[in-house]
Amino acid sequence: MAREKKPVHKVQMTDAKRNIIQQLLQEYDIQSAPTLIYVIGISDIIFTIQNSLVYEMW
Structure with missing residues (x-):
């Protein structure tokens, strides 16, 4: 019996998130994929x- 696949959670990439990721990449000189995935998670937080x-503030 085949298992049902779980839906994949996709993070919506906004300009603000993209800017945060770019800043982190430049500041920490990230070269590896696992580190990049970690940075994307941190930027989302x-x-x-x-x-x-x-x-x-509103």
């Missing part, structure tokens, strides 16, 4: 924090 802080 940073973006979420930034959005929540802006929301709280």
Whole structure:
């Protein structure tokens, strides 16, 4: 019996997230794919924090 595939979570790449990733890549001179995946995860967290802080200021 075949297992049902789970849906893949895709992160929506906004310009703000892209800018954060580019800044991190330049600052830390990232060369490997695992490190890049880690940076993308960190940038998503940073973006979420930034959005929540802006929301709280309203």
